[in-house]
Amino acid sequence: MSLFKERQYLRIRVDREADDSLWMKCKSCGELVFKRRVRENNNVCPNCGEYFFLTAQERIDSLVDPGSFENLTEPIVTDDPLGFADNQPYTQRLREAQEKTSLLDAIVIGRGTIQSLPVVLGVMDFRFIGGSMGSVMGEHICRAMEAAIAERRAFVLVSSSGGARIQEGMFSLLQMAKTVIVRRRLAEAGLPFISVMTYPTSGGVQASIASLGDILIAEKGALIGFAGRRVIQQTISQDLPEHFQTETFALERGQIDRVVRREELREELALALGFFVGAR
Numbered sequence: 001m002s003l004f005k006e007r008q009y010l011r012i013r014v015d016r017e018a019d020d021s022l023w024m025k026c027k028s029c030g031e032l033v034f035k036r037r038v039r040e041n042n043n044v045c046p047n048c049g050e051y052f053f054l055t056a057q058e059r060i061d062s063l064v065d066p067g068s069f070e071n072l073t074e075p076i077v078t079d080d081p082l083g084f085a086d087n088q089p090y091t092q093r094l095r096e097a098q099e100k101t102s103l104l105d106a107i108v109i110g111r112g113t114i115q116s117l118p119v120v121l122g123v124m125d126f127r128f129i130g131g132s133m134g135s136v137m138g139e140h141i142c143r144a145m146e147a148a149i150a151e152r153r154a155f156v157l158v159s160s161s162g163g164a165r166i167q168e169g170m171f172s173l174l175q176m177a178k179t180v181i182v183r184r185r186l187a188e189a190g191l192p193f194i195s196v197m198t199y200p201t202s203g204g205v206q207a208s209i210a211s212l213g214d215i216l217i218a219e220k221g222a223l224i225g226f227a228g229r230r231v232i233q234q235t236i237s238q239d240l241p242e243h244f245q246t247e248t249f250a251l252e253r254g255q256i257d258r259v260v261r262r263e264e265l266r267e268e269l270a271l272a273l274g275f276f277v278g279a280r
């Protein structure tokens, strides 16, 4: 832990994104739909029921009691430990993601209540480099769990991630071990952790913290897996079932406990949290 705390972080300011288009095209049914209606409908297509991505803030708003959320996300960004560049330097990729999302990295953490039950919440934002987990996200997940321990609250993590952030190499893989260690402390403190997997929960995130909830919930339509379908198919030279890596596939094999519709997620979380409160 001290290794990460000593690292140099930059502080920067991000301006709000301007988005003034009124209509969007549904990728599922092809209909043009009115953006405000989609937003009011939890980002579900009013025509065909397709789920669209929720930003971290939209997800938080859909789960916590109105006005109860207090943002605990620290203004830290990675210092690009490898000096990484693919078709563009990592620092530039970060800057673009920050401008696009108004976030400094791919997660928002904070405290709030869900139907009056106190939680610390971590919510990933897929728009930010595919919700990938680098050193900043790992640090925030740990700080969220530490806050939960200090305040005797439950921890809820909503994942939407392609996995470890390759631009940080080994530093991103280290986050798997680091989050698992702090998760253990949460368990030792006797506090519940509810993990919500959404589309997609994969790679190093699925292979570490997202799979370690006391209760594992998948949002309907979630993709849950480690490597991509094509990679696995090529590696084992076998056809995979049609519904491979879907939420129902994961449920059948005991990888998750429940599949829940987006509209019912808040109720479901309150039910699970209430169970733990009652058990104390």
Ligand SMILES: [Zn+2]
Residues within 6 Å of the ligand: 026, 027, 028, 029, 030, 031, 045, 046, 047, 048, 049, 050
């Ligand atoms: Zn649609």
